Amino acid sequence: MITNQHFGEIPPSYLFSEVAERVRTFSAANPGAEVLRLGIGDVTRPLAPAVIEALHRAVDEQAVASSFQGYGPEAGYAFLREAIAAGEYAAIGVDVAADEIFVGDGSKQDSANVQELFADTARVAVTDPVYPVYVDSNAMAGRLGTFDGERWTKLSYLPCDDMNGYRPALPATPVELIYLCSPNNPTGTVMSRSDLEGWVSYARETGAVILYDVAYRAFITGDDVPRSIYEIPGANEVAIELGSFSKTAGFTGLRCSWAVVPHALQRDGVSLNAMWLRRQSTKFNGTPYIVQRAAEAVYSPEGRAQVQADIDYYLANARLIRETLERAGVAAVGGEHSPYVWFRCPGGMDSWEFFDVLLERAQLVGTPGVGFGPTGAGHFRLSAFNTAEATHEAAQRLARLLPELV
C-alpha cells in the first residue's frame, strides 16, 4: 500500500453537500418559494472601508519596484505581529510577545496543521459537538484509530449538551492534546473564567497541551467572559491559541489568522514555538503582503469602529433568533457572545427530520447538529450571518411554525 490508508477510514463529509442537495430538490419542486439561509458559517457583510483602503494602498506598493514585496517572513511581517500583540493581547492586559505570534492564512489551516507538532501516538480529546477539522486532521495523521460508524475508537469525546450545561468534563482517560473552542462552533456557548482555570490546571498537572480556538472572540461582549486563555495565569505553559480575522473582520475570502505559541510552552525539553517556526518555515511561505496590510488596518481607529459595527449587526440577528426560539418554548444556547444559536430540535425530532420540516414548512435552511458529532444528534444550529431583513423575516416564520412543533 503506497497511499495513506487513514484517508480511506474517514467517512465522507455529507453535511453541507446533503444540505445543498435537499435545498436544490425543494426549490426545484417549489419554484416560487423564497428560501432563507441561516445555515452557513460564512460572513455576508462586505469588507470594512479601512480594510479596502489598506488593500488598495498595498496593491499600489506592489506595482512599483522600490516598494514591491516578494517573499515575506514565514511567521508574518513584524508590523502585523506587533499589531496583533497590541490589539488582541496588551489591550486586555495579557502579555504576549510579537515573536510568540505567527501570522497564518486561516484558522482552518492552523488548526489542521498544529497536530503535526505532536507524536503519532499522542492521544486526543475534543468537545462534542465539534468543528470537524480538529477531528479529520488527526484522523488523516492516523492518531484516531478506526471509525465505527459514529465514533473514532481512539478519540476522547467530551460531550456538551444541556445535561451538563455545555461544560465539558475533564477527560476520563489520559490525553496529550485537547481542543477547546470558545465562543464555541457550533454551540455558541462560552467558557467562563473558572471553566478555563479548571482546564489550565488539569493541563499543568497532566502535561497535556490545549489547543484553544478563539476564532469567534470578537463576538464576546462585556468583561466577564475571557477573550484569551492567557488571561488564566500559567496558561502560557500549556496552551496554543488560534485566532482569526475571518469572523472578526469578514476575512473569510481574504484569509488571515494568527497562532500564539508561547516561549514558555515546552514539552520533552523542546520549545513548541521553535517547532512551529520550523514547521511554518519549511511548509509555508507566508500570508500575502497585501492581506497582512489589510489585517493591520483592522486595528486602526476607523477599522476598529467599522468592524465592531458589523459584529454588532450580526449579534442583533443572533439575539433575535435566540429570543424567537425561547419565546416559542425552545430552550437555546449561544447567540449572546456568538453568531450561532444551538438548540434541541423541538418535539424530539432528529436533526434531519427538523431540517426537512423547517425547509418545507417555513422555507428556512439551518445546519443539522448531528453533522458536528454524536452529541450533536437531535440538535440544530442557526446562524446570524444574513441580512437584518432576512433574519427578521426568518424570525417571523419561526414564530409561526414553532408552536405547532413544540
Place this chain on the structure above:
Amino acid sequence: MITNQHFGEIPPSYLFSEVAERVRTFSAANPGAEVLRLGIGDVTRPLAPAVIEALHRAVDEQAVASSFQGYGPEAGYAFLREAIAAGEYAAIGVDVAADEIFVGDGSKQDSANVQELFADTARVAVTDPVYPVYVDSNAMAGRLGTFDGERWTKLSYLPCDDMNGYRPALPATPVELIYLCSPNNPTGTVMSRSDLEGWVSYARETGAVILYDVAYRAFITGDDVPRSIYEIPGANEVAIELGSFSKTAGFTGLRCSWAVVPHALQRDGVSLNAMWLRRQSTKFNGTPYIVQRAAEAVYSPEGRAQVQADIDYYLANARLIRETLERAGVAAVGGEHSPYVWFRCPGGMDSWEFFDVLLERAQLVGTPGVGFGPTGAGHFRLSAFNTAEATHEAAQRLARLLPELV
C-alpha cells in the same frame, strides 16, 4: 514523548541565515563596499500592470455586499481552474481538465503537503542537489530514517552533476515517490523529452508516483524542452504536476499556485485526485479571491505580454552570468531555460570558500551549492533576479576576478 520526534532529527537550516550573517559581518567591516546580491531566488520586478488592475477591481468587489466573496471553493474558483487548463495545458496541446487542477497558495505548500497522500512507509527518491522542502517535509513525516550528518538513511539520492550531464539515473532500489523538478532549482538544467519518457516508463513499470515541479516553466524558451510532464503519453497515470505563479508572474509575495492531479492517477484502487480534494477540503480554505483574480489576469493578452517581458528581462541577466563564467573558463549549466546558473567552484574550492572569496574580492553574494544536498558540495548558484544594471556590474566584477581563480 508527546512531541513529533522527527522534528528533532532535522538539522537546522543554516544556509540563508549563514549567508546573511557573513554578508552582515563583511558589510560592517567594509562600510563603503557596494555588495551585489545574486543569491536569492526571489523576484525583484514589480507586479505587471494587468495584475495590478485585476487586484484593484477585485478589491472593489469585496467592498460591496452584492459582489462580496466569502469562503471560496477549496479547490479554487472555476474561472481560474479553467484559465490554467487553457493557458498552461491546452495551449501546449495537453489535455488537462479543470477539475484536475487545484488552486493553491504556493508551490512550497503544495510540494510540502503532497506527501500526506502517501503511506508512512513509502520510499522516497530526490535528485541531488534538490529544493530542500521535498526532503524536509518527508523528514517531518518520519519517512526518511535518521540524518547521519550528510544524508538521510532511508532517502534515495539521485546525484546530478557534470559526471552524468545532470541527468539523474533511475533509482537503484525500489521507491514509491520520486521528486523531479524541471527547469531545476538549484541547477537550472532541464529534462529533455527522452529523459522524461524514461521516467514515465519507469514509473509505469514500478507503480511509483512522480511529483513533477514546473515552478520555473515560464523560463523555458523554444519548443524542444517539455513544459509539462503530461506531454509524455501515459504520464497522467503516474504523475502529479506542481506549477506556480511566483516566478512566472512575480507572485512570491502574492501567493498562488496550482497542482494537477489527474483522474487517471490511481493507486491501491484509490483516486489521488479524490484524496487531494479531501486533503484540501479538510485542511485548506482556498487562495484569496482577489489573488485568484490576479492570477486569472496573467492569461489576458496584456497580462501575457507584460509577464513575458519580465521573464525575458531575467533571462537576459541569466545569459550574461552564464556567458561571463564560460568566457572565464568556468563550465556552467542553467541560465538558458532558467533564472539560475550553476557551476563547480573554480580552483577546486568548496562552496563556502568560494562564497567568501566572491564576497571579499568582488562584493558579490551567491548561494553555496552544498546547502542543496551532498552532491551540491563544491558547487555554487547565481541567480538572475536583480536589475539589469546590477547584473552587468556583477558580470564585470566576475570577469575581473575569475581569471585569478581558475
